[in-house]
Amino acid sequence: MTKAVPMTEIWRGDILESMHSGHAVVCNADGDIVHAWGDPDAIVLPRSSSKMIQALPLVESGAADAAGLSEQHLALACASHNGSAIHNDMVNAWLAAQGFGDEDLICGPQEPRDIGIRDALIRCNDPVCRVHNNCSGKHTGFLTLSKHLGAGGNYTDMDHPVQKAVLAAHEELTHETSTGYGIDGCSAPNHASTLKGMARAMAFYAAAREGNGTRETAAARLRTAMAKHPEYVAGEGRACTNLMRAMGHSVAIKTGAEAYFVAMLPEQKLGVALKIIDGATRASENALAAILVKLGVLDPKHPEAQKYLDAPIRNWDGLQTGVMRAASTLS
């Protein structure tokens, strides 16, 4: 982690208050590095930035089509969502259609980020459910694949057919043998790889075209679903949703816990992987936005881009007390 370079600066007045460093890699469709900051060989856990890889077997196997999943369902399978009504309602209906319920999800319950939904639960003394967990779409996808494969059992076990398929996809797309895994916030395994490996996998998604075989078709469908329906990938007020809208639905991006972030640029056939080494999401959002500007797909003057690029820091009284901006290394 020692080779990380400064990426995001936090200013309060004219004082540099805090600073975030990281690693980032941009790969082309041949898997070659076209830009790199820090150490492209740093091994990290991509966390939720790997959700489109975790959802690949769902589509590739035919399970998604057998279950009649829409583009919105595919976006939700790749989501770290807010637990807003559109997310909760779709997960509940999807589970029911497959003959499952909240209790079949292996992710734990998580208070929804959506404040209106949170407050309604508190007012009604309703319990926080697993459906509200930001990963419930991914888990419903796992359940759908498990049922399609006739597998049963704990779909988060490493030797379960669902997780075997996820690991195979991860290693084939990163062109690496994963050096290990961690257990994610939702209890699913999450596979380590180099930043370079993840950027390579994202370049595959970026270059994938429907009709070019089963894998490319599945990858292209997931990427398109994310970019077309960004409200299902995260939700209102979130960087993934705001930035995909700001780029006119032409690029797919996905955040991950501990400040991972990836992007898939279909027109340029480029993949991006980024990790802020201290795990701060404010910085991964800022740094990814700066890289998207550099790659020519995000207009730095767009009001939604400004929220992340040159982000005002406000205090409890609404006064602007500082600003977050990308370090000169990224410009």
Next chain:
Amino acid sequence: MTKAVPMTEIWRGDILESMHSGHAVVCNADGDIVHAWGDPDAIVLPRSSSKMIQALPLVESGAADAAGLSEQHLALACASHNGSAIHNDMVNAWLAAQGFGDEDLICGPQEPRDIGIRDALIRCNDPVCRVHNNCSGKHTGFLTLSKHLGAGGNYTDMDHPVQKAVLAAHEELTHETSTGYGIDGCSAPNHASTLKGMARAMAFYAAAREGNGTRETAAARLRTAMAKHPEYVAGEGRACTNLMRAMGHSVAIKTGAEAYFVAMLPEQKLGVALKIIDGATRASENALAAILVKLGVLDPKHPEAQKYLDAPIRNWDGLQTGVMRAASTLS
């Protein structure tokens, strides 16, 4: 910020997932550095770690005694509190006794950290108040001093007698001319200084004894109030409160936003100042705990110390997925 050293590691399984670096200084009562990590001359904003300096004029001027403030009030004047009942009730009564109300506080409204209080506000559709702001004790102290001085007006203005007294105390105790200030989360000015300067100021508090003149007496009273009443300085579940209890009320410590932390060790007459450069509180809590162990005032086996030293990371389902621990540089 470039000379910062690794301080806190975040592990998930056997993979190092994230890493925090920082600067820290320990000074003795003569103002000499006895330990240092990173750059002792790094200039940063101490944020709420300066609250016992911001409260010094309140006591030194005689305003605190004229208002009949208890030790608990003094602890609350130095607090970043949870907005629990003990905090809100004491601030409300203190304001009323001085002829003030919530509207006289200049800090903005902040949703209380205390989940029970938060949920009760939501259930009753009651507004979040300025009293709930974690800095409301400090602001009530400012109002009390302002009234005592017959000053009136906006007590957060840099040229107000209250803030002039705070700046004078800050510069005299740090032995530095502050290079600038930022506006804090609560709208009060916050003065920049080196880590070394803040450690020196904390060593003054550590060595101060009641009866040794007005300033030492005031500093000793504030330090003692914090250490004796840690539930007023932060609240249940918080590092300041838990660690001061774990040290048997013998040491005073205070967190600040953006991962500042200070400690005052009366027996050893040592002051500590610490900044994690990326601003992550999880790391400042871990690193401060490790330094307190190194200085011999915190038992690393104490269950409350363990929460910060070798802290299990759990997911939404309660599974332990990793651990946070201090880097070898601090041991």
